[in-house]
Structure formats: structure tokens, C-alpha cells
Amino acid sequence: MEKLNTVEGIVAPMDRPNVDTDAIIPKQFLKSIKRSGFGPNLFDEWRYLDHGEPGMDNSTRPVNPDFVLNQPRYQGANILVARENFGCGSSREHAPWALLDYGFKVIIAPSFADIFFNNCFKNGILPIILSAEEVDTLFTEIEKTEGYQLKVDLPSQTISKPNGDVIRFEVDAFRKHCLINGLDDIGMTLEHVDDIKAYEKRRHQEAPWLFNQE
Amino acid sequence: MTKTLYDKLWESHVVRDNGDGTCLLYIDRHLVHEVTSPQAFEGLRLAGRKPWRVDANLATPDHNVPTTDRDQGISDPVARLQVETLEKNCQDFKITEFTMDDIRQGIVHVISPEQGATLPGMTLVCGDSHTSTHGALGALAFGIGTSEVEHVLATQCLVQKKSKSMLIKVEGETPEAVTGKDIILAIIEKIGTAGGTGYAIEFAGKAIRDLSIEGRMTLCNMAIEAGARAGMVAVDDKTIDYVKGRPYAPSGELWDKAVADWKNLVSDSDANFDKVIELDVEKMQPMVTWGTSPEMVTGIEGVVPAANSFADEVKQDGVTAALEYMGLKENTPITAIELDKVFIGSCTNSRIEDLRAAAQVAKGRKVADNIKLAMVVPGSGLVKQQAEMEELDKIFIDAGFEWREPGCSMCLAMNADKLEAGERCASTSNRNFEGRQGQGGRTHLVSPAMAAAAAIEGHFVDVRKMTNTVQD
Ligand code: SF4
Numbered sequence: 001m002e003k004l005n006t007v008e009g010i011v012a013p014m015d016r017p018n019v020d021t022d023a024i025i026p027k028q029f030l031k032s033i034k035r036s037g038f039g040p041n042l043f044d045e046w047r048y049l050d051h052g053e054p055g056m057d058n059s060t061r062p063v064n065p066d067f068v069l070n071q072p073r074y075q076g077a078n079i080l081v082a083r084e085n086f087g088c089g090s091s092r093e094h095a096p097w098a099l100l101d102y103g104f105k106v107i108i109a110p111s112f113a114d115i116f117f118n119n120c121f122k123n124g125i126l127p128i129i130l131s132a133e134e135v136d137t138l139f140t141e142i143e144k145t146e147g148y149q150l151k152v153d154l155p156s157q158t159i160s161k162p163n164g165d166v167i168r169f170e171v172d173a174f175r176k177h178c179l180i181n182g183l184d185d186i187g188m189t190l191e192h193v194d195d196i197k198a199y200e201k202r203r204h205q206e207a208p209w210l211f212n213q214e
Numbered sequence: 215m216t217k218t219l220y221d222k223l224w225e226s227h228v229v230r231d232n233g234d235g236t237c238l239l240y241i242d243r244h245l246v247h248e249v250t251s252p253q254a255f256e257g258l259r260l261a262g263r264k265p266w267r268v269d270a271n272l273a274t275p276d277h278n279v280p281t282t283d284r285d286q287g288i289s290d291p292v293a294r295l296q297v298e299t300l301e302k303n304c305q306d307f308k309i310t311e312f313t314m315d316d317i318r319q320g321i322v323h324v325i326s327p328e329q330g331a332t333l334p335g336m337t338l339v340c341g342d343s344h345t346s347t348h349g350a351l352g353a354l355a356f357g358i359g360t361s362e363v364e365h366v367l368a369t370q371c372l373v374q375k376k377s378k379s380m381l382i383k384v385e386g387e388t389p390e391a392v393t394g395k396d397i398i399l400a401i402i403e404k405i406g407t408a409g410g411t412g413y414a415i416e417f418a419g420k421a422i423r424d425l426s427i428e429g430r431m432t433l434c435n436m437a438i439e440a441g442a443r444a445g446m447v448a449v450d451d452k453t454i455d456y457v458k459g460r461p462y463a464p465s466g467e468l469w470d471k472a473v474a475d476w477k478n479l480v481s482d483s484d485a486n487f488d489k490v491i492e493l494d495v496e497k498m499q500p501m502v503t504w505g506t507s508p509e510m511v512t513g514i515e516g517v518v519p520a521a522n523s524f525a526d527e528v529k530q531d532g533v534t535a536a537l538e539y540m541g542l543k544e545n546t547p548i549t550a551i552e553l554d555k556v557f558i559g560s561c562t563n564s565r566i567e568d569l570r571a572a573a574q575v576a577k578g579r580k581v582a583d584n585i586k587l588a589m590v591v592p593g594s595g596l597v598k599q600q601a602e603m604e605e606l607d608k609i610f611i612d613a614g615f616e617w618r619e620p621g622c623s624m625c626l627a628m629n630a631d632k633l634e635a636g637e638r639c640a641s642t643s644n645r646n647f648e649g650r651q652g653q654g655g656r657t658h659l660v661s662p663a664m665a666a667a668a669a670i671e672g673h674f675v676d677v678r679k680m681t682n683t684v685q686d
Contacts, residue, residue: 001261031292033252033299035260054292093253093360122361185361186261189369192230192238196266196371199229199240206226209464209472210242210336211269 001124003182007105008151012069012077013142018085021095021116029054030094038094039101043069073146081138082109086127087116096123106152108159110135121175122185126154128169154180216482219448220379220414223354223479227337229371239374242336244366245322246273246309248300249628250341254364255303265307266370272331273304273311276321277628281591281618284314293629320594320620323347323561327431328594330460334449334476339366344561344644346437349446350430351453352479354414356443377443378412378488381481383419386496391678393571394429395563395642395661397421397493398436399501399511405491407509410442413489416481417447421495427456428567435562436644439508448480502548502674503646503659505536510646512548514664514676520544539648540656541636548674551658555639556581556588556669557651558615558662560625563642564593566600568662573606575666575677581614582672589616589631591623615669627652640668 029041032054040058045051047069049062063070069077080099086109087095096119099107105125110132112120120127130138141161142148151160154176159167178188189196204211217225229238251273258264265271278293288294297314304311312318318325323344326332334352339345341363348355362372382405384397402409415437417430425433430447437445447453454473457463464472499513510533512519521533521544537544542551558564558572569592581588590610592598598620601607607617624631625643627650633639635654642665643650646657660668667677 031296033256033296035253035256097253119361184261185373186263186365186368189238189365189371189373195230195238196240196369200370203240207335207472207475209333209468 001182001184001187004105004124004126004154004179006151006153006155007078007126009078009149010074010076011079011081011138011142011148011150012074013139014068014080014082014086015139017083018088019082020088021092024087024095025092025098026052028052030092035097036101038098039103042098042102043067076103078103079106079108079150079152080104081135081142082107083135084109084111084132086112087120088113093119093123096120096125100125108135108138121179124179124182124184126152126171126179128152128159128171130167130169134167216485218379218381218481218485218487219352219416219446219479220354220377220444221485223335223337223446224376226335227354232373236373236375238371239337240371241339241366242270242333243326243331243338244271244363245326245338245340245342245345246271246300246304246363247277247322247340247342248275248296249277250360251303251363252296252299253360254341254367255307257364258367261368263368265309265367268308270370271309271367272326272329273300273309274319274322274325275300275314276319276620277622277626279314279319279619279621280629281589281621281623281631284619290629317595317599320592320597321561321564321622323431323435324564324593324597324620327351327427327456328460328596330457330463333457333463333472334453334479339372343438343443344435346443346445347431347435347561349434349437349444350427351457352446352449352476354444354446357438377414380410380413380415380442380489380491381487382415382417383490383492384417384421384495385419385492386421386494388421388424388495389498391500391663391676392495392498393500393661393663394425394432395659396498396501397425397495398433398439399503399508399659400498401491401493402436402440402508403501403511404493405440407439407507408441410437410440413442414444414446415440415442416487417445418481419492422447423450426567427452428565431565432562432568436508439644449476500661500664500677502664503657504540504542504548504551505533506539506646506648507532507536508644508646508659510536511659514548514674516548518542518544518546518548518551541638549676550673552584552638552673553640553658553668554584554586554637555633556585556615556665557591557624557631557639557641557643558589558665559591559593559618559623560641560643561593561622562644563662564591564597564620566597568642569597569601569606570604572662572666573601573609575663575680576613576615576670577609579613579670581669584672585614585669586637587616588614588669589618589624591618591631592620594620613670624651626650627655633657640665640674
């Protein structure tokens with residue numbers, strides 16, 4: 001997992017509540033054998049005018065000019081501001097994979113669906129919960145200022161606005177540690193290599209048939 | 215302190231207590247199939263990691279494989295790529311795989327016990343919710359997601375929180391034609407599809423001990439349908455007899471040592487469970503689901519219930535919606551429900567005893583004219599071979615069933631075997647959810663004998679009272 005420390009960049013607005021994981025990445029893309037490459041199909045049904053299927057050349061598909069991420073001013077965005085209950089629906093990990101592959105590293109919303117929230121941390125995305133008023137203000141400011149940027153600083157847990165305002169956010173200390181150090185769950189477990197090896201050694205004596213499997 | 219079987223299985227696999235309510239749990243066996251593993255292998259590669267213990271893994275393609283014309287390969291390019299990717303991953307990481315042309319290929323949950331790769335006392339996981347099946351052998355077995363598949367590959371461990379424990383006791387003398395399938399459906403009818411959520415279930419009592427190991431697998435297979443990630447049955451002589459002599463099972467001195475250890479894999483007589491549920495098998499009949507959830511089920515002598523016979527309003531709405539989807543009217547006798555297709559297969563009911571039970575009903579009879587397709591899909595190449603040695607295939611083919619190659623097939627309709635919209639199917643699988651066997655398809659879950667009987671009569675029938683006579 002890639003380390004996440006500070007993220008500075010263009011902010012895109014996703015101005016609707018209850019954006020579900022099927023909207024983030026429709027089910028036909030789950031047939032894929034990959035964990036990467038979902039970016040071009042992020043929000044597929046909203047983003048394109050035709051029906052998307054795996055294996056299509058996305059560069060030749062008709063895009064929906066009204067969809068927010070297709071507007072020139074939001075190209076290259078790496079921070080997404082969303083409304084409440086973002087990421088609800090099925091538990092598919094393809095949703096954070098698609099967001100990350102597209103380039104989003106931070107998602108700010110008043111609330112997130114539970115499993116999606118956890119899946120973000122597992123995959124190196126920082127989900128930030130701010131109050132509904134603060135999120136509302138962000139939407140207004142993004143709308144007003146073309147090229148609106150934020151600077152998210154995870155170590156100090158702050159978001160700096162272009163006008164110099166600073167917003168503090170909360171994040172679980174353990175999750176923060178993992179993101180900053182790029183530790184995924186596997187990385188965490190591998191910190192206990194000695195324990196695993198000691199267990200295997202003991203178990204090999206107690207139940208040798210479990211280690212003699214072919 | 216007294217312990218449950220679950221306590222014993224859990225405690226013997228704790229690598230370390232993380233102190234936050236979770237433990238690092240060691241995994242003895244990891245089963246791998248084509249659908250939930252590609253991203254896990256890719257993740258390993260991206261992180262520059264290797265499988266921790268290659269020999270703990272066993273792989274086979276099952277969800278996407280065709281059940282006809284195997285020699286022509288897989289026509290759907292997306293499915294083909296998934297199967298080829300599994301092959302490549304197994305080659306690259308030196309994991310044993312039973313490929314499509316291997317006689318040992320089949321549904322993961324069928325082949326692992328068959329090979330003796332599932333042993334009593336093991337922890338076993340797979341990226342598939344029906345991994346609960348393996349608990350029938352006194353193992354702790356449960357399904358996991360793709361991130362966890364990668365985690366097991368890389369570390370041989372999982373971070374887990376211990377579940378609560380539930381004992382389901384089924385006592386009494388089992389009536390004729392009541393199988394493991396009927397018992398688990400009756401349990402789900404009683405406790406509901408969320409009844410086991412948060413629990414590890416141990417099945418016990420005379421009716422469970424009387425089941426064969428294959429019957430216990432059917433039972434534990436559907437523990438997940440009762441909401442429990444794991445279901446299990448204590449080890450007894452049947453368990454040990456079942457495992458003996460299988461390719462991956464220990465032998466010689468190691469066997470004796472293992473057996474001595476396995477005999478402890480029972481709950482202590484005064485062990486404490488968080489919840490105990492008791493059922494009487496003598497009141498059970500062959501069961502048939504009528505709705506879109508496994509808890510929407512009744513006996514063959516019953517009728518499709520009226521929505522207002524349920525107290526809870528949310529439930530009433532659910533029943534109304536289910537009957538609408540299923541195209542059924544309230545109070546219709548179950549035996550009056552006519553069928554279009556019959557599917558005998560899936561990790562629930564595709565083992566040799568299942569095929570024998572179905573063949574016994576089909577023998578000398580003919581599939582009814584209104585049945586468009588009746589198919590038998592053995593759970594593995596070895597089950598198929600055994601059935602053919604016993605000439606069960608002839609019985610099925612003579613009766614008008616199709617005899618197919620092993621795989622998941624119409625259980626989830628990821629390959630070409632599926633229901634068309636509105637078609638009604640008697641199925642020995644485990645999920646009757648909307649669209650599970652094809653968009654708009656209507657699934658009724660039953661035992662293999664009941665499915666075969668339905669194929670012969672064209673509608674559900676009490677297999678104990680079949681009128682269609684046997685032809686010489
Ligand atoms: S047979 Fe059905 S339930 Fe079993 S593993 Fe295959 S798809 Fe899943």
C-alpha cells in the first residue's frame with residue numbers, strides 16, 4: 001500500500017447523497033481479474049452515454065458532458081467532496097480500487113457507509129468526515145472558484161483552504177499510523193513474523209500431519 | 215474449564231492475541247478458485263510478496279467452467295481469462311491446481327474433503343461463503359473476501375474476532391426421505407436467515423449423528439444461509455472412517471497420532487453455549503422453499519402461505535413481494551407447483567450419495583413432458599467417475615436427464631447453464647434469491663430425491679408417495 005502523508009490538489013464535487021458502490025463501479029466490471037484499471041469505469045453509468053462492459057476501449061465511448069468529472073475544470077482532481085452515506089450498498093472492494101485508480105486519495109463527506117469506510121483505509125484512501133455545514137461550505141467554494149484546491153495534511157490532521165482557513169479533522173490513531181507508513185493489514189501482520197514462525201514450530205510438533213500435506 | 219468444539223478449534227489456532235478483541239488466527243488450509251483470487255494474486259505481486267506456505271493451498275476452477283463440450287474450452291472470453299489466470303497464478307507460485315482436464319477437478323467444497331485435504335481440527339478458508347461445508351469434518355471453516363484471500367496467501371493467518379457459540383440439537387428418529395438438506399431447511403425455517411448471525415453453530419443430537427458425513431456436509435454448507443459464517447459437527451467414528459485412506463490424509467504412525475488427537479474434537483459434555491436451539495426430527499418432512507429466501511420454506515404436505523399469516527409487517531411485505539416474484543398464489547398446495555427445469559448439483563448436493571438418492575427415484579422412470587431440462591451435474595470428476603462405475607449415468611440418461619461435467623453450473627449461473635425469465639426450477643442448490651439461477655428465474659430448493667421426483671412428475675411430489683410407476 002502506498003504511503004499517504006499530505007495530499008494537495010484539485011477538488012471535485014459529487015453533489016448527491018447515498019452514492020452506492022454499484023454507482024461507483026457497476027457490477028459487470030466485477031468479472032475482471034484485476035485490482036487496478038477500474039479508473040476508466042469509475043461512475044461508468046453516469047460518466048458515459050452508452051452501456052459499459054469490461055474490455056471496451058473507453059477512450060472511444062461517448063462521454064456525458066454534464067457529468068461533473070467530465071468538466072474541464074475538474075480534470076486531475078485527487079480530492080473528492082461528497083454528500084452523506086457515500087459508498088453504501090454492496091461490500092465490493094472494487095469501489096475503493098476504482099476511486100484510487102482514477103486518482104482520488106482523499107474523500108471528504110459528512111458520513112460514509114461502514115464497510116466502504118474501512119475498505120478505503122485498507123486500500124490507501126483517506127476518508128474524512130466533516131460536519132454537514134463544513135461540507136456545504138466546501139461545495140459553495142468549489143463551485144465559485146475554478147481550480148479550487150485543498151491541502152490535506154494527515155500528520156497534523158488539518159485541511160488548509162486557499163483563503164488560509166484551516167479545518168481540523170479526526171482520524172483513528174491506528175488507521176492514521178497505517179496510512180502514513182503505508183501499512184496494509186498484511187504489512188501489520190507481517191510485523192508479527194516471529195509469532196507466526198513460533199506458532200508453526202510448536203504446531204509442527206503437536207500436529208505434524210497438518211504440515212505433511214502432499 | 216469446559217470447552218465447546220469451537221473453543222478448542224479456535225484456541226489451538228491463536229498465533230497471538232492482539233489485545234483489541236481480535237486474534238491472529240493460523241490457517242491450515244486455503245482453497246482457491248478463479249473468481250475471488252485474481253486480485254489477491256495481483257496484490258501479492260504488486261507488493262513483491264510470496265505465498266507464506268505454498269503447500270497449504272489447493273486450487274481448482276469451478277464457478278465459470280462449462281459443463282458440456284469441455285474439450286472445446288471455454289467460449290466466454292471473460293470467463294476463460296479468469297480460469298487461465300488461475301492457472302497462471304498457480305504455476306507462478308507453484309500452488310497445486312486441479313485444472314479443468316484433471317479428473318480431480320470439481321467444486322472446491324466437494325474436492326477438498328474428497329482428497330482428504332480437509333481434515334478434522336483444521337482451520338480452513340476460501341474466498342467463498344459456502345466454505346462452512348467443511349465444518350462437517352470437525353474443522354473450523356469459513357468464507358472470506360478478496361483482501362483476506364491475499365492476507366492468507368501472504369501470511370497464513372487472518373485477523374479474526376471470535377464469534378458467539380450456538381448449539382443446534384436435532385433429536386429423534388429420522389423419518390424416511392428426510393435428509394440433511396431437509397434438516398437444515400427446517401432449521402432455517404425456525405431460526406431465520408439471520409438467526410445465526412454472529413455465531414459459530416455446532417450441530418448435534420441423534421439426528422445429526424445419524425447423518426452420513428456427506429449429509430453433514432449438506433447441513434454445514436447451509437449454515438451460512440442461517441447467517442453463521444461457520445457450522446460444525448463433532449468428530450465421531452464416521453468422521454475418522456471417512457478421512458481414512460484419502461490422498462492428503464496422514465497415514466501410518468502419523469495417522470494413529472492424528473486419530474488420537476481428533477477424538478478430542480467434541481464439545482465437553484457440560485460446555486456452555488451462548489445459545490441453544492432444539493428441534494425434533496420426527497416432526498420433519500421433505501422440505502420445499504416457496505419464496506426468495508431459504509427461510510421461506512415448508513414441508514411437502516404444506517401450502518404456499520398467505521402473507522397475513524405472518525405477524526410482522528415487514529415480513530408480510532417480504533412474503534407478498536416474494537410470491538409476486540415467484541408467480542405463486544397463497545394457499546396453493548406445494549404439490550400443485552409445476553416446474554420447467556430441474557437442477558441436481560452444487561456444493562450442497564452433488565456428492566455420490568446425492569446422486570444415488572436421485573438415481574434411485576429416477577430408475578426406470580421418465581422425466582415428465584413439461585420439463586424442458588433436467589440436469590445432473592456431479593460435484594467433481596471423481597464423483598462423476600464413481601457414478602459412472604455404478605451406472606447411475608445410464609439411469610439418469612435413460613430417464614431423460616442430461617449428464618454433465620463437474621462445476622458450479624446452474625447454482626449461480628455464471629456459465630451457460632441458467633434459467634430464462636419466469637422459468638421455475640427444482641434445485642438442490644442453496645440459494646433461491648431473485649435472479650440467482652438467471653435473471654427472472656424462480657428457484658425452489660429441495661433434496662436430490664425430491665428434485666428427481668419433481669422431474670418425473672413434472673410438479674413437486676412427496677417422494678414417499680410417487681404414483682408414476684416404475685417401468686421394467
Ligand atoms: S456450487 Fe454454488 S454455492 Fe457452491 S461454490 Fe459453487 S456457486 Fe457457490
